[in-house]
Amino acid sequence: MGFHSLVTHYALAYPGSFAIGTILFAYVLYRFVAEPDPLLLLPCPTDAQFIGGHVPAVLDPGRSHRMQAKWVKQYGRNIRIQGLHPWESRLLPLDPVSLAHIFKNYDIYEKSWQSRRLISSLIGCGMLAAEGDMYSRHRHVATPSFSWRNLRALVPLVFNKGEELKDKWKEMMEQQMAETGGKSGMSLKLDVCHWIGRATFDVVGLAAFDYQFNAIQKENNELFCAYKDMFETAVSQSGSFSSVFSIYFPLLDRIFPSAGSRAIFRGQKTISRVASKLVQSKKALIIGGEEADKLHGGKDLLSHMLRSNLATDLPESERLSDDDILNNINTFMFAGTDTISLALTWTLLLLARHPDIQSRLRAELCAAPPPDRTSDESVLAHYNELASLPFLNNVCRESLRLVPPIHSSLRVAAKDDVIPTSTPVVGTDGIARDSFHIRKGTFVYLPMEGMNLDKEFWGDNAWKFIPDRWDHLPESITAVPGSFSSLLTFSAGPRACVGQRFSLIEMKTFLHTLLTNFIFTEADEKVVKANVIMTRPYVYHKFKEGSQCPLIVTRYVPGESD
Numbered sequence: 001m002g003f004h005s006l007v008t009h010y011a012l013a014y015p016g017s018f019a020i021g022t023i024l025f026a027y028v029l030y031r032f033v034a035e036p037d038p039l040l041l042l043p044c045p046t047d048a049q050f051i052g053g054h055v056p057a058v059l060d061p062g063r064s065h066r067m068q069a070k071w072v073k074q075y076g077r078n079i080r081i082q083g084l085h086p087w088e089s090r091l092l093p094l095d096p097v098s099l100a101h102i103f104k105n106y107d108i109y110e111k112s113w114q115s116r117r118l119i120s121s122l123i124g125c126g127m128l129a130a131e132g133d134m135y136s137r138h139r140h141v142a143t144p145s146f147s148w149r150n151l152r153a154l155v156p157l158v159f160n161k162g163e164e165l166k167d168k169w170k171e172m173m174e175q176q177m178a179e180t181g182g183k184s185g186m187s188l189k190l191d192v193c194h195w196i197g198r199a200t201f202d203v204v205g206l207a208a209f210d211y212q213f214n215a216i217q218k219e220n221n222e223l224f225c226a227y228k229d230m231f232e233t234a235v236s237q238s239g240s241f242s243s244v245f246s247i248y249f250p251l252l253d254r255i256f257p258s259a260g261s262r263a264i265f266r267g268q269k270t271i272s273r274v275a276s277k278l279v280q281s282k283k284a285l286i287i288g289g290e291e292a293d294k295l296h297g298g299k300d301l302l303s304h305m306l307r308s309n310l311a312t313d314l315p316e317s318e319r320l321s322d323d324d325i326l327n328n329i330n331t332f333m334f335a336g337t338d339t340i341s342l343a344l345t346w347t348l349l350l351l352a353r354h355p356d357i358q359s360r361l362r363a364e365l366c367a368a369p370p371p372d373r374t375s376d377e378s379v380l381a382h383y384n385e386l387a388s389l390p391f392l393n394n395v396c397r398e399s400l401r402l403v404p405p406i407h408s409s410l411r412v413a414a415k416d417d418v419i420p421t422s423t424p425v426v427g428t429d430g431i432a433r434d435s436f437h438i439r440k441g442t443f444v445y446l447p448m449e450g451m452n453l454d455k456e457f458w459g460d461n462a463w464k465f466i467p468d469r470w471d472h473l474p475e476s477i478t479a480v481p482g483s484f485s486s487l488l489t490f491s492a493g494p495r496a497c498v499g500q501r502f503s504l505i506e507m508k509t510f511l512h513t514l515l516t517n518f519i520f521t522e523a524d525e526k527v528v529k530a531n532v533i534m535t536r537p538y539v540y541h542k543f544k545e546g547s548q549c550p551l552i553v554t555r556y557v558p559g560e561s562d
């Protein structure tokens with residue numbers, strides 16, 4: 001039978017599947033031949049895995065910086081990488097001009113529907129997941145809460161939580177001393193990631209909605225457990241079959257939930273019950289009039305958001321519903337707890353690995369004595385002093401540069417676009433161009449860590465922890481479009497992190513309290529980085545034990561320990 005008659009025979013015998021086959025064939029022909037993806041003009045590294053492509057390499061903080069440096073040398077700063085299968089191309093821009101364009105045009109480069117659905121299914125459609133008009137309304141109502149004037153009022157509560165953590169560790173040391181008859185006790189091996197995580201939950205709970213989790217003392221608060229279980233389940237499930245299933249078939253996941261989904265639904269129920277009551281009672285006080293609101297004096301982000309949402313000059317169409325407000329509180333809990341605790345954990349690990357830098361920092365911090373804990377004014381003056389300490393500033397920036405808690409992010413082009421470049425891109429056709437086309441639907445990586453570690457901008461020692469670099473930065477870094485000190489740690493452009501200032505308050509305040517009371521040294525275990533939604537510490541070869549960062553914490557006694 002010839003090809004012709006074979007096709008006719010098949011079409012007559014199986015008309016349905018023949019029609020589907022023909023449509024698919026026409027689509028493939030159209031996509032790849034008549035309208036080939038313009039990204040195919042960009043050079044692509046040849047070392048992709050058949051399934052998974054370059055994605056694992058691009059996401060792995062253990063090797064992505066090395067890989068990217070090699071690719072930039074070979075292919076230039078705008079690279080086409082292979083997506084999850086050989087027919088899918090993605091863009092990896094390491095060019096500051098291209099990245100600035102992508103960050104600025106956040107309405108073209110949106111979060112993918114998959115990541116938005118995943119985030120929404122966990123914490124609702126708050127600022128992190130929303131796009132379009134909904135996003136603008138969220139940002140409009142939430143941004144004033146993060147003004148410096150409002151954040152100043154939160155400094156004392158952050159300071160007090162740092163002190164509480166210090167007191168807790170001292171108490172644990174004293175307890176150990178009593179148990180061992182004084183033989184040991186000045187030192188403890190602590191998973192600092194776990195402990196700082198508890199303190200950060202406390203801080204964000206109070207700052208976000210004036211709620212006392214009391215997690216430094218005990219991990220049994222109902223709301224704390226709900227949030228913690230929910231976030232931990234989401235982290236442990238990331239990339240698993242059940243999480244992919246729940247993204248693509250949310251309805252089926254509701255009807256036949258996996259164990260993980262059941263844990264998440266349970267958490268959501270508790271959060272909705274407890275936190276909704278908080279929203280209602282705060283709202284009633286604000287609506288109750290100026291006097292009631294003054295008495296309530298809510299300095300937390302929720303109170304500020306409710307006030308700005310209830311403002312008489314806000315058009316009705318721009319107001320958020322109570323559910324939207326609650327989604328934003330969940331968003332602050334999700335976006336503001338692990339991020340800060342990881343930033344602090346990595347800083348302490350880096351200081352443990354560089355004892356000379358730790359001692360220098362401690363000397364600077366000890367010169368700024370602690371304030372009178374009972375006076376908010378004194379705590380604020382203390383923070384102002386910390387904010388101006390040059391070496392503390394350098395250490396924070398260097399740690400946030402070297403290990404950004406969010407390694408990278410993913411966007412998808414919502415329409416066709418032309419991306420400018422800093423230097424001409426030489427296409428696979430040999431032609432040099434000042435810009436290149438990108439097709440609607442193309443995935444684009446935002447390499448936060450990649451840009452922070454780029455040797456061409458930061459110098460040959462870019463992969464090392466050198467806080468002093470901040471005193472003589474190379475001119476080249478001014479080209480990098482970061483929202484904070486030319487770093488992409490807090491992203492860039494209109495959708496950069498709203499919590500940046502707050503994070504620095506917590507980092508600096510905690511570092512002062514912890515380093516003037518304790519010395520941090522490395523334990524026997526080797527700690528390595530892994531990207532599990534965020535860049536988290538794991539003990540080498542003990543990935544199954546979960547994220548942890550064991551360090552030896554020793555009491556610092558001025559004069560004796562120096």
Ligand code: HEM
Nearest residue numbers: 127332335336339340343406409489490491495497499503
């Ligand atoms: C060291 C700490 C922090 C780091 C490194 C960090 C980093 C980031 C990054 C990289 C993004 C952009 C994510 C993306 O586009 O995919 C982001 C967004 C965001 N962050 Fe943070 N963050 C930190 C702390 C906080 C805190 C404390 C809060 C709130 C209390 C917060 C709230 C948010 C929100 C709401 C967004 C979404 C902003 C938008 O889309 O307009 N973050 N953060």
